[in-house]
Amino acid sequence: MTSLLAPGPSSPRTSPPDRSGLARAWRPRSKELNENICIEQSATLHRALAALDASGIGIAVVVDPEGAVTRTVTDGDLRRMILKGAKLEDLVNTLPPQPPVTVPQGTSRTDALSVMDAHHINHLPVVDDANRLVELFDRKSLSKRIFLSPPHLGTLEREFVEEAFTSNWIAPIGPNVDAFEREMCDKIGVKAAAALSSGSAALHLAMRLLNVGAGDRVFCSSLTFVASASPITYQNAEPVFIDSDPDSWNMSPRALERALHDARAEGRPPKAIVVVNLYGQSADMDPIIELAQHYDVPIIEDAAESLGGKYKGRSSGTFGTLGVFSFNGNKIITTSGGGMLVSDDSDLIARARFLSTQAREPAAHYEHKEIGYNYRMSNILAGVGRGQLKVLQERVDARRALFETYAKELSDIPGLTWMPEPDWSYSNRWLTTCTFDPNASHVEVAALVKSLADDFIEARPIWKPLHMQPVFQGCTYYQHDNTSVSEVLFNRGMCLPSGSNMSEEEISRIIDKIKLVAG
Ligand SMILES: *Cc1c(COP(=O)(O)O)cnc(C)c1O
Numbered sequence: 001m002t003s004l005l006a007p008g009p010s011s012p013r014t015s016p017p018d019r020s021g022l023a024r025a026w027r028p029r030s031k032e033l034n035e036n037i038c039i040e041q042s043a044t045l046h047r048a049l050a051a052l053d054a055s056g057i058g059i060a061v062v063v064d065p066e067g068a069v070t071r072t073v074t075d076g077d078l079r080r081m082i083l084k085g086a087k088l089e090d091l092v093n094t095l096p097p098q099p100p101v102t103v104p105q106g107t108s109r110t111d112a113l114s115v116m117d118a119h120h121i122n123h124l125p126v127v128d129d130a131n132r133l134v135e136l137f138d139r140k141s142l143s144k145r146i147f148l149s150p151p152h153l154g155t156l157e158r159e160f161v162e163e164a165f166t167s168n169w170i171a172p173i174g175p176n177v178d179a180f181e182r183e184m185c186d187k188i189g190v191k192a193a194a195a196l197s198s199g200s201a202a203l204h205l206a207m208r209l210l211n212v213g214a215g216d217r218v219f220c221s222s223l224t225f226v227a228s229a230s231p232i233t234y235q236n237a238e239p240v241f242i243d244s245d246p247d248s249w250n251m252s253p254r255a256l257e258r259a260l261h262d263a264r265a266e267g268r269p270p271k272a273i274v275v276v277n278l279y280g281q282s283a284d285m286d287p288i289i290e291l292a293q294h295y296d297v298p299i300i301e302d303a304a305e306s307l308g309g310k311y312k313g314r315s316s317g318t319f320g321t322l323g324v325f326s327f328n329g330n331k332i333i334t335t336s337g338g339g340m341l342v343s344d345d346s347d348l349i350a351r352a353r354f355l356s357t358q359a360r361e362p363a364a365h366y367e368h369k370e371i372g373y374n375y376r377m378s379n380i381l382a383g384v385g386r387g388q389l390k391v392l393q394e395r396v397d398a399r400r401a402l403f404e405t406y407a408k409e410l411s412d413i414p415g416l417t418w419m420p421e422p423d424w425s426y427s428n429r430w431l432t433t434c435t436f437d438p439n440a441s442h443v444e445v446a447a448l449v450k451s452l453a454d455d456f457i458e459a460r461p462i463w464k465p466l467h468m469q470p471v472f473q474g475c476t477y478y479q480h481d482n483t484s485v486s487e488v489l490f491n492r493g494m495c496l497p498s499g500s501n502m503s504e505e506e507i508s509r510i511i512d513k514i515k516l517v518a519g
Contacts, residue, residue, distance in 0.1 A: 037136055038063050039092060041070060045081060046088040048073055059123045061100075061133050062092055068131040071100045072123070102127045105134050106516055108454035112137050146510060148458045149330040149431060152395060152501040157387030164383050174379030180386050181340070187389060188307075188315035190323070190342045192349035195377035195385070196356055199304040199326025199339035203274070204231035205352045205375060206300045206322040206341060212237045212271045219259060221251045221276035221283075221302075222465040222477060223486035228276050228302045229466050240270065241467040243479040244486045247422055249433075250283035251275050252485065253291060255478040260295045273299050275320065277306035278463075279419060279495070280332070280399070280430035282316045289319060300324065304339070307332055308396040310426035317342060327381075332395050332430050332500075333388035335381040396428045398500035402507070403429040406496060409511045413518050415441030419493075433462065435492040436518070443518045445494045451517045457510055462493035 036055040039048050039062055051060040052075055062071045077095060086094065102125045103112055116124050116139055124142075126135040163169075164176055181193040196202050212218055214236040220229045222241035232239045242259055245252040256273070263269045273292055275283050292299050303309075303317030304326035310316055317323035327338035341352050354360075359372025377385075407418055415437035421427050436445060445461055452459045465486040467477035479485070497510055 037061050038067075038133060039073075040065070041091070041093040043092050044088060045078055045086060045090050045092060048092050049078055049088070052078070057123065057136075057138060059136075061125050061136065062095075063133065066130065067133070069100050069102055069125050069127055069133055071095070071098050072125065100125060102131070103137075104128075108451070109137070109142050109456050110454045112142060113139070116142075143456060145456045146458060146497045146502065146506050147499060148460055148495065148497050149332075150499045150501065151329050151334045151336070152391075152499060153384075154387050154391035154394075156390055157384045160383030160386045161380055162383075164379050169379045174382070176379045176382035176386060177377055180377070180382040180389070183386060183389055184325075184340055184342070187392065188318055188342065190315075190318045191344040192346040193340050193342045194349050194352040194356060195382055196339045196341060196352075196375045197377055198337055198375075199302075199324055199328065199331075200227045200230065201356070201373065201375040202324040202326075202339040202341040203227065203300065203302065204234055204373070205355055206324060207231045207235045207237070207272070208355055209322065209348050209351060210272045210298050210300070216271040217263065217268055218272050218274060219256065219270045219297075220274040220466070221278070222467045223249065223278060223463055223489060224276040224302065224466065225304075225463055226466065226469065226471075227304070228274055229472070232274070237271065239466070239472060239475050241465070241472070241475055241477040242273075243477070243484055244278075244489065245284060245480060246485050247420055248281060248284050248425065249278050249419055249485075249489060250281065251288060252478075252480040253284060253287035255480050256288060257291055259476075259478040260291055260297070264295065269295060270297055273297055274302055275299055276302040276304075277309065277316050279433050280306050280309050280428035281419065281421065281425050282306060282309055282311035282319075282427075284422070284424070285311050285319045298322075304328075304331065305430045306428060308392050308428040309430075312424045313426075316428075318344075321345065322348065327385055327388070332399065332428055333385070333392050335377070335385040335388065338377050338381050338385060395500045399429040399432075399498055400427075402498060402500070402502070403432045405507060406432050406434075406511070410514060413441075413514065415439070416518070429498070431495040431498045433493060433495045435489060436494075438492065441518065445492060448514070448517055449494060452510070452513055455509070455513055457513060458497060460495045462490050462495065465490055 037060055039051045039060050041062055041064055058075050060073050061069055062073055064070050101119050103115055105126055105128050112124055122139045124137040125133050128134050177195050180195050184193045212235045216237040217240055218232040218237050219240050219242055223244045229239045243252045243255045275288055277283055299320035301317055301320030301323040303323050306316040307325050323342040325340040327335040329336055343349050355372045356375035359368055359370050361367035417435050419433040449459050466472050
């Protein structure tokens with residue numbers, strides 16, 4: 001909670017220090033390294049001290065005329081020299097020789113940390129084949145993790161939360177909850193919304209509202225997070241999984257049609273269809289809606305990942321009888337944990353509010369005619385949500401821009417293909433996602449994910465399709481055609497770090513690593 005409410009990282013860059021007298025002949029990859037850290041053997045101790053002062057990190061790297069690292073020099077080394085009588089005009093190469101501890105380019109951050117531990121040092125030069133400095137690792141920044149999709153707060157969340165504190169409106173239900181629901185309706189263009197404790201709770205309520213019960217069938221996209229299907233089982237119903245379409249990675253209308261046809265033939269039509277909008281991209285709703293109407297089955301649109309995305313210009317999540325959003329910590333906007341159930345049917349949403357507050361009848365003595373849940377969102381978290389909703393478009397823009405950067409910088413990686421975005425789609429690019437063609441690429445996704453993890457970069461394989469999950473063993477599955485598209489995507493696909501608050505340096509770190517391993 002503290003870190004969630006902490007202000008975002010925005011420390012200003014310091015201006016470049018005076019670098020007179022520092023090595024110039026040779027330029028390492030980063031200009032900053034050359035200017036602030038490298039000194040020539042022929043430099044004086046005075047210059048070395050100036051370099052240490054300029055870099056502010058207490059260490060400089062001595063290089064020979066070819067730029068090869070010969071040693072490191074610290075404040076302590078210079079202090080000892082001067083105490084022994086050395087003059088500031090003496091040359092750096094009068095320092096007692098000391099073979100430097102270095103690691104080759106491409107050493108993982110995990111391994112570099114082990115080397116630092118073994119030598120009790122806090123800085124470690126990374127060198128190329130010619131022993132030239134390419135990077136200087138320091139312990140603190142080395143272990144900085146890059147997360148897949150971390151929270152990114154704006155500036156207003158605190159005010160809304162503070163308002164709740166000031167007015168002592170801490171209990172669930174309150175002005176922030178009402179306002180968050182209204183603002184969400186306005187934002188996406190839907191009649192009614194109920195703010196809930198999670199996207200999973202919203203999905204579960206959707207099942208209840210559509211009277212999904214024991215023995216019923218519910219169709220569900222296979223390529224998704226388990227939470228899309230868990231509520232089907234909460235209701236003791238049976239999930240039937242539908243494959244993906246290669247054009248959108250979302251529910252294949254072709255597979256859906258066969259499934260609906262078979263279900264009718266068996267006299268067991270599904271009670272609902274859970275259509276998932278994966279990684280921020282809408283499913284191809286028109287043919288899906290047409291089929292659902294033809295077979296008279298309601299749609300629950302699982303838009304947990306696609307808030308801010310659009311299908312043919314209309315907001316993702318507004319196409320089903322019910323739509324579900326999630327504000328979990330990793331989603332495009334977050335309330336730390338939370339969800340929203342939306343619909344154009346205000347009666348359904350009113351009933352959702354009733355069920356989400358323990359199905360309490362309007363009587364002072366707590367009258368109950370049916371079983372409900374404790375699923376409502378708290379007024380505090382709704383305050384966070386109101387602030388987040390105000391920056392939603394900025395977050396979408398940032399994630400789309402990040403995707404463009406990845407696509408541009410990694411265009412030469414053999415066998416790499418990005419998740420497609422059909423004409424009708426405007427994806428929020430919640431996660432930048434790609435596949436590697438095993439015939440063209442020399443890396444396996446699992447190996448690449450591991451290499452990135454060794455450098456404290458969190459990447460993930462694509463969701464494991466639910467029909468392949470042990471817990472859903474034996475469930476019926478309809479594949480797209482002769483190919484099971486979701487299985488192919490699972491075997492080849494991965495998600496790259498996609499936070500909207502990554503620094504350029506972090507983005508370069510990821511891109512460089514991928515080029516190194518998969519290039
Ligand atoms: C995150 C997610 C959910 C669940 O939302 P929670 O708020 O975490 O309960 C459901 N479906 C999909 C596709 C998701 O990505």
